[in-house]
Amino acid sequence: MNPLQGYLLLSALLFGIGLAGALTRRNAIIVLIGIELMLNAANLNFIAFWRYSPNPQASAGIIFVLFSIGVAAAEAAVGLALIIAIYRHFKTSDVSQVNTMRG
Amino acid sequence: MSPVFIILALLTSLSALAAVSLRNLVHCALALTITFAGLAALYLQLHAQFVGFAQILVYIGAVAILIVFAILLTRGAEPAGVSLFSKSWYLGAGVAAVVFAVLAGVVLSSKALSPQVPPLAEISVHQIGDQLMTRYVLPLEVLGLLLTAALIGAVIIAMNEGPKRKKEIPGADRLSASATNGDGQAHEAALRGLAVDAGLPGSAGTASPEREVHPGEVAT
Amino acid sequence: MIETVDQIFVIIKRWLVAFAPQASQPFVSALISVAAIFAVFPSLFALTTILERKGLGRIQNRLGPNRVGPWGLLQPLADGLKALTKEDVIPSVADRVVHFAAPLVLVVPVFLALAVLPMGRNMEGIDLDAGVLFFFAVGAATELSVFMAGWSSRNKYSLLGAMRAIAQMISYEVPLILSAVTVIMAVGSLSLVKIVEAQSGYWAGLPQWYVLTPWGFAAFVLFMISAAAESNRSPFDLPEGESEIIAGYYIEYSGFKFALFFLGEYVGMFAISGLGITLFLGGWHAPLAFLDWVPSYAWFFGKLLALICLFIWVRGTLPRLRMDQLMNFAWKFMLPMALINILVAGLWRFMPVGWERWLACGALVVGPYLLLAKALLDNNHIGRRVYRYAD
Numbered sequence: 001m002n003p004l005q006g007y008l009l010l011s012a013l014l015f016g017i018g019l020a021g022a023l024t025r026r027n028a029i030i031v032l033i034g035i036e037l038m039l040n041a042a043n044l045n046f047i048a049f050w051r052y053s054p055n056p057q058a059s060a061g062i063i064f065v066l067f068s069i070g071v072a073a074a075e076a077a078v079g080l081a082l083i084i085a086i087y088r089h090f091k092t093s094d095v096s097q098v099n100t101m102r103g
Numbered sequence: 104m105s106p107v108f109i110i111l112a113l114l115t116s117l118s119a120l121a122a123v124s125l126r127n128l129v130h131c132a133l134a135l136t137i138t139f140a141g142l143a144a145l146y147l148q149l150h151a152q153f154v155g156f157a158q159i160l161v162y163i164g165a166v167a168i169l170i171v172f173a174i175l176l177t178r179g180a181e182p183a184g185v186s187l188f189s190k191s192w193y194l195g196a197g198v199a200a201v202v203f204a205v206l207a208g209v210v211l212s213s214k215a216l217s218p219q220v221p222p223l224a225e226i227s228v229h230q231i232g233d234q235l236m237t238r239y240v241l242p243l244e245v246l247g248l249l250l251t252a253a254l255i256g257a258v259i260i261a262m263n264e265g266p267k268r269k270k271e272i273p274g275a276d277r278l279s280a281s282a283t284n285g286d287g288q289a290h291e292a293a294l295r296g297l298a299v300d301a302g303l304p305g306s307a308g309t310a311s312p313e314r315e316v317h318p319g320e321v322a323t
Numbered sequence: 324m325i326e327t328v329d330q331i332f333v334i335i336k337r338w339l340v341a342f343a344p345q346a347s348q349p350f351v352s353a354l355i356s357v358a359a360i361f362a363v364f365p366s367l368f369a370l371t372t373i374l375e376r377k378g379l380g381r382i383q384n385r386l387g388p389n390r391v392g393p394w395g396l397l398q399p400l401a402d403g404l405k406a407l408t409k410e411d412v413i414p415s416v417a418d419r420v421v422h423f424a425a426p427l428v429l430v431v432p433v434f435l436a437l438a439v440l441p442m443g444r445n446m447e448g449i450d451l452d453a454g455v456l457f458f459f460a461v462g463a464a465t466e467l468s469v470f471m472a473g474w475s476s477r478n479k480y481s482l483l484g485a486m487r488a489i490a491q492m493i494s495y496e497v498p499l500i501l502s503a504v505t506v507i508m509a510v511g512s513l514s515l516v517k518i519v520e521a522q523s524g525y526w527a528g529l530p531q532w533y534v535l536t537p538w539g540f541a542a543f544v545l546f547m548i549s550a551a552a553e554s555n556r557s558p559f560d561l562p563e564g565e566s567e568i569i570a571g572y573y574i575e576y577s578g579f580k581f582a583l584f585f586l587g588e589y590v591g592m593f594a595i596s597g598l599g600i601t602l603f604l605g606g607w608h609a610p611l612a613f614l615d616w617v618p619s620y621a622w623f624f625g626k627l628l629a630l631i632c633l634f635i636w637v638r639g640t641l642p643r644l645r646m647d648q649l650m651n652f653a654w655k656f657m658l659p660m661a662l663i664n665i666l667v668a669g670l671w672r673f674m675p676v677g678w679e680r681w682l683a684c685g686a687l688v689v690g691p692y693l694l695l696a697k698a699l700l701d702n703n704h705i706g707r708r709v710y711r712y713a714d
Contacts, residue, residue: 010145012207012210014138027187036162040162047146077257081256
């Protein structure tokens with residue numbers, strides 16, 4: 001197993017852990033933590049491919065990851081603001097209890 | 104596979120597992136910080152220094168603190184008896200396991216990933232800046248716009264609307280409060296409005312944020 | 324001869340590294356640099372504690388500590404012994420792991436930050452291509468320790484102090500980084516060694532430091548104010564002021580952990596002053612051309628001591644800022660000034676050398692400063708200052 005496969009497997013593992021956390025936990029903040037983990041796993045994927053690709057002079061991998069970090073930060077800010085607003089209204093941050101629009 | 108990579112991979116995946124499975128939310132946030140630090144070390148191991156430092160600066164220095172603040176502002180931590188996981192947790196775990204299995208299968212069986220290691224090419228900060236300003240200038244400007252919109256949006260969404268009792272007449276408040284048949288909240292808010300209008304010390308701090316407190320007036 | 328004295332530490336390090344086997348020489352070289360930093364900066368910390376206490380004492384018209392040793396100079400020894408032998412009290416409801424880790428999370432990044440500062444000719448720990456970014460990244464990592472300390476103590480005042488401290492630190496990080504960006508723009512590189520090299524040379528006897536340009540001076544002032552706020556030093560020490568919130572986020576720490584917090588805070592102050600010297604005050608260059616013979620590290624540490632004395636002076640003079648005043652100052656005054664300063668720095672670079680450049684840039688720095696100050700002070704209804712003397 002070459003180093004690139006090692007990094008890609010780690011990235012897939014982190015993505016799986018993040019996805020499991022986002023799908024199974026009840027607290028909204030843990031869902032957001034899972035989403036951040038998934039974004040980070042994708043970034044690791046990009047950087048691994050950039051390093052082990054046959055044309056490392058192309059800085060597209062690095063630039064993409066920089067933009068991805070920026071977008072993730074913006075999305076975390078808005079997501080957490082939403083969670084705070086929802087908490088203020090429903091007095092809970094449990095996603096299974098924010099169900100007044102069901103049915 | 105170098106021992107450094109194995110240690111870092113173990114650290115990162117164990118802390119990621121802790122970040123989604125611990126009960127105490129602040130411990131989850133701190134485990135997530137360790138995950139970010141492990142990832143930054145992996146980026147440095149892959150000779151992407153700029154991204155590694157940017158990861159520390161943005162994720163550990165800002166996103167982790169954001170998450171921690173949000174945890175503290177939504178102090179609805181689950182009581183001990185309630186389960187952490189939703190009712191159909193096996194479905195979520197199953198989906199995640201399937202996704203991981205598919206990705207791992209593709210990675211391990213792919214013939215496109217060649218075993219030889221290409222030569223290392225250091226991308227200097229100068230080159231990154233040059234690329235950002237020439238080839239990727241449009242995404243850069245869009246990112247700036249996105250960050251501005253996110254900043255303003257987050258502030259507006261999370262802003263405390265505050266009790267809108269700036270210009271109420273104290274008498275009318277008391278009347279309406281008794282008319283609502285002892286609705287405790289309205290009564291208490293009316294009393295608070297009375298106290299603020301009377302200028303009692305210590306109550307100005309709970310007033311709506313729009314009211315200015317001049318230095319010469321009530322001490323907060 | 325002068326060059327030997329200037330490079331004496333580099334020569335000693337090379338001589339020591341030659342003893343190690345060939346394969347491990349980079350590692351041994353790095354280890355020696357780390358050992359040197361660990362030898363110098365904690366002793367500077369000890370010196371600063373006594374300097375601060377004596378200095379503050381004199382400003383407040385009293386003697387500082389003067390019992391231990393001649394003129395109280397051995398006071399840090401007594402302080403160190405006290406910190407080491409005091410009982411380490413941990414609240415029973417405190418979160419033990421986080422409580423233990425908080426001082427470590429403060430001290431480790433702060434010492435990491437010292438690795439990129441060039442303390443003399445060829446005397447930096449490591450010359451990173453993205454040195455300034457590395458410095459700010461590890462500076463941002465110290466904020467998490469404040470939160471860990473405040474939260475793990477399970478104490479309302481502790482948590483309140485931690486929240487205030489973090490809000491203050493992230494607010495002042497923006498003007499700090501923006502004022503450093505002006506220098507990065509002027510030099511065109513993030514490497515601290517190149518930034519120092521760009522400030523070499525003398526023009527009509529005066530050094531070409533960035534602090535002696537209009538935008539550089541404004542940026543230096545903004546940087547120093549933000550540095551004081553980042554290190555939680557007076558007048559920005561509301562989160563830890565003794566008369567405000569007892570000790571803020573480190574109420575529940577005693578003994579050696581408290582000493583570690585103290586050490587981390589002071590070494591953080593040294594690190595950020597060192598960065599200020601590197602960016603604005605010409606690093607290890609001499610101020611006048613004929614003073615070249617003084618070794619470069621002597622100039623760096625001399626400037627560092629001068630900045631430390633400036634911090635102590637400001638601490639003894641100015642009253643503490645309230646939280647809302649602090650936040651207003653950061654977001655409504657310093658951020659617009661920093662942004663306008665970036666414009667001025669760009670203008671300076673593209674205008675031809677001459678007095679028009681000075682006039683335009685000076686006006687563009689002083690004008691907004693006066694306008695912003697007037698606009699912000701008008702809303703405060705500050706009365707006339709009244710002096711009352713004790714009879």
